[in-house]
Amino acid sequence: MSKDENWSEIIRPKRHWLDINLKELWRYRDLIMLFVRRDFVSIYKQTVLGPLWLFIQPLFTTITFYFVFSRIAKIPTDNVDPILFYLSGITLWNYFSDCFSKTSNTFVANAGIFGKVYFPRLATPISIVISNLIKLGIQVLLFIGIAVYRVYFHGAHININETILLLPVLILLMAIMGLGLGIIFSALTTKYRDLSFLLTFGIQLLMYATPIIYPLSFTSGKLHQILSYNPLTPIIENFRYAFFGIGYLDISGLIYTTVFSIVVLIFGVIIFNRVEKNFMDTV
Amino acid sequence: MPAIKVENLYKQYQLGQVSTGTVAHDFNRWLHKIRGKEDPYEKITGENSREEKGNSKYVWAIEDINFEARQGEVLGIIGRNGAGKSTLLKILSKVTSPTKGEIKIKGRIASLLEVGTGFHPELTGRENIFLNGAILGMTKAEIRSKFDEIVAFSGVEKYIDTPVKRYSSGMYVRLAFAVAAHLEPEILIVDEVLAVGDAEFQKKCLGKMKDVSSQGRTVLFVSHNMAAVKSLCSRGILMERGKISFAGGADETVEHYMRVNAQNLKPKVEFNSPELAEGNEFVKIKSIEVVPENPFITHDIYLKFSFWNFTSTKQINLAIDFLDLSENIIFGTIHNFKTNENNLCVGTCKIPANLLNDGVYSLNLYFLNIEMSMLYRKEGIINFEVEDMERKNAYFGKINGAVRPILEWKDNLENF
Numbered sequence: 001m002s003k004d005e006n007w008s009e010i011i012r013p014k015r016h017w018l019d020i021n022l023k024e025l026w027r028y029r030d031l032i033m034l035f036v037r038r039d040f041v042s043i044y045k046q047t048v049l050g051p052l053w054l055f056i057q058p059l060f061t062t063i064t065f066y067f068v069f070s071r072i073a074k075i076p077t078d079n080v081d082p083i084l085f086y087l088s089g090i091t092l093w094n095y096f097s098d099c100f101s102k103t104s105n106t107f108v109a110n111a112g113i114f115g116k117v118y119f120p121r122l123a124t125p126i127s128i129v130i131s132n133l134i135k136l137g138i139q140v141l142l143f144i145g146i147a148v149y150r151v152y153f154h155g156a157h158i159n160i161n162e163t164i165l166l167l168p169v170l171i172l173l174m175a176i177m178g179l180g181l182g183i184i185f186s187a188l189t190t191k192y193r194d195l196s197f198l199l200t201f202g203i204q205l206l207m208y209a210t211p212i213i214y215p216l217s218f219t220s221g222k223l224h225q226i227l228s229y230n231p232l233t234p235i236i237e238n239f240r241y242a243f244f245g246i247g248y249l250d251i252s253g254l255i256y257t258t259v260f261s262i263v264v265l266i267f268g269v270i271i272f273n274r275v276e277k278n279f280m281d282t283v
Numbered sequence: 284m285p286a287i288k289v290e291n292l293y294k295q296y297q298l299g300q301v302s303t304g305t306v307a308h309d310f311n312r313w314l315h316k317i318r319g320k321e322d323p324y325e326k327i328t329g330e331n332s333r334e335e336k337g338n339s340k341y342v343w344a345i346e347d348i349n350f351e352a353r354q355g356e357v358l359g360i361i362g363r364n365g366a367g368k369s370t371l372l373k374i375l376s377k378v379t380s381p382t383k384g385e386i387k388i389k390g391r392i393a394s395l396l397e398v399g400t401g402f403h404p405e406l407t408g409r410e411n412i413f414l415n416g417a418i419l420g421m422t423k424a425e426i427r428s429k430f431d432e433i434v435a436f437s438g439v440e441k442y443i444d445t446p447v448k449r450y451s452s453g454m455y456v457r458l459a460f461a462v463a464a465h466l467e468p469e470i471l472i473v474d475e476v477l478a479v480g481d482a483e484f485q486k487k488c489l490g491k492m493k494d495v496s497s498q499g500r501t502v503l504f505v506s507h508n509m510a511a512v513k514s515l516c517s518r519g520i521l522m523e524r525g526k527i528s529f530a531g532g533a534d535e536t537v538e539h540y541m542r543v544n545a546q547n548l549k550p551k552v553e554f555n556s557p558e559l560a561e562g563n564e565f566v567k568i569k570s571i572e573v574v575p576e577n578p579f580i581t582h583d584i585y586l587k588f589s590f591w592n593f594t595s596t597k598q599i600n601l602a603i604d605f606l607d608l609s610e611n612i613i614f615g616t617i618h619n620f621k622t623n624e625n626n627l628c629v630g631t632c633k634i635p636a637n638l639l640n641d642g643v644y645s646l647n648l649y650f651l652n653i654e655m656s657m658l659y660r661k662e663g664i665i666n667f668e669v670e671d672m673e674r675k676n677a678y679f680g681k682i683n684g685a686v687r688p689i690l691e692w693k694d695n696l697e698n699f
């Protein structure tokens with residue numbers, strides 16, 4: 001027997017921590033799309049209203065916010081129609097928070113299937129981000145519909161400018177950041193389960209630290225400074241600028257967010273990759 | 284030509300509650316690592332043994348495993364529960380990684396540690412074929428090209444557009460196996476898949492596995508079904524306590540396994556206090572005893588049970604399965620126990636004379652509450668050998684079968 005045979009694969013204890021098999025992930029792209037389909041088809045089965053829930057959730061939150069923050073707390077919305085102001089913030093925020101929270105329990109939630117068969121584990125969080133993207137698309141359409149309604153029947157002002165072309169970039173940034181943070185947490189929660197409790201709570205806090213229910217211009221001084229460190233702030237602000245013409249176009253903020261998101265994603269993929277090989281022993 | 288080669292494979296597991304002390308251990312590991320020293324927890328690792336409770340927090344689930352499987356060979360892997368078979372399979376199928384050593388593989392590898400992994404109950408049979416196929420590593424195009432074959436093999440054509448949650452368990456398994464059977468990897472790993480489904484379906488599965496190997500693919504087959512191992516495999520590996528204790532032809536390996544098992548008879552267990560006893564928060568086993576210790580076929584055999592019932596209800600069910608050496612269930616029985624004021628349940632079960640054949644039998648115990656949901660299960664806690672003494676006719680060989688009842692025979696001479 002020749003001593004150097006052509007083995008096609010060698011299973012070893014540890015691989016180099018940068019050894020990330022993106023080619024293999026690409027080979028499993030059909031699986032990712034089937035996961036997306038599964039998530040979409042199964043989630044609204046046996047509900048009476050079905051996909052209508054995609055509309056009901058943001059609308060009800062908007063109405064609640066409108067009464068609590070606009071009518072009772074009297075927080076200004078920079079002269080933007082408050083319904084549209086909240087709906088725009090919620091639509092974008094929900095995408096980020098869904099990506100983050102749903103990918104953050106990848107290992108724990110899929111332990112059953114991960115324990116039985118191998119496929120690139122990243123397929124699962126990526127499919128979550130994509131299926132939420134479809135959901136976001138539908139909700140953006142809802143937002144546009146409501147915007148048209150508000151403009152024609154209630155005289156709301158919108159001011160769409162060319163920065164709207166940045167919208168895909170904004171969404172991509174949220175996807176990257178949500179995925180990156182989610183898989184970092186998913187890797188950590190396999191060992192330290194406590195983090196998942198912290199996370200639910202943390203995401204809620206993060207929403208209040210992001211200008212969702214108030215415009216950035218409402219804050220000043222130290223608080224303003226802190227908020228501008230939040231990498232989500234430029235995304236929300238830029239979207240509102242593109243749609244309502246309020247605030248300002250914050251290119252440097254966007255660059256900051258881009259760098260942050262990419263760093264988080266790279267770090268996430270590395271740590272996810274480390275954990276995926278042995279997490280079955282600890283889950 | 285070897286298709287798969289396993290070299291010096293080790294796998295370490297941590298015992299007990301994983302979350303306790305992990306931060307401290309991780310930190311300690313890291314300290315050793317940056318000083319260039321060996322992992323401190325590899326040294327205190329005990330061997331994989333269920334009986335002896337070692338002090339170490341880490342065990343080797345498998346230790347120094349070396350073997351290779353040639354292309355087109357069906358290699359059987361047998362051993363008792365907990366011998367490390369499943370760990371080996373998990374490493375082979377990349378579900379977890381080894382602690383030391385390596386496995387070299389030639390070609391695509393697919394594992395069937397379970398059929399129907401990833402089936403979603405709300406999706407239809409058709410959708411699940413695609414989903415499950417993709418999980419097992421097929422592309423959409425591959426699945427599409429084999430779709431009709433898969434459906435035909437499963438025999439659920441009529442229900443292919445019905446959500447699988449409406450399927451009977453048999454249909455579910457058939458569909459799941461059909462998908463798996465149409466994978467075309469160079470190396471196929473099969474674990475206990477045959478334990479499910481009816482006899483006809485099992486036959487179909489075994490046939491399919493034979494086909495796979497005759498097409499020049501390699502199959503690693505882990506099973507408790509000794510008959511299946513004997514008929515399907517050309518070679519066998521026997522695992523004991525995480526190590527390979529025997530390797531050879533399939534028949535020899537099975538025989539060796541049976542012999543080793545017979546040496547480990549344990550007709551009695553007894554624990555003095557609930558703290559030391561086997562069990563959980565609901566049930567603790569006090570003692571189980573076979574009387575007499577070396578029973579004969581022609582005499583009654585008594586099984587004496589006593590256990591603590593710590594549930595809030597006074598009644599508790601104990602179901603027992605009797606298994607032969609090949610771990611086939613011979614029969615099962617159930618009894619409703621009443622609990623006394625010390626939380627103790629005591630009872631005796633009589634196995635009438637002339638029921639069990641000669642051979643070794645082990646017991647699986649299932650403690651259930653009155654709603655019949657599982658409180659505690661314990662497999663193989665005791666076993667005993669029934670011996671054959673008196674024989675009236677001239678034949679002294681073993682009479683076939685797991686049971687040997689005395690049946691009523693009549694000579695109907697008047698009808699001649």
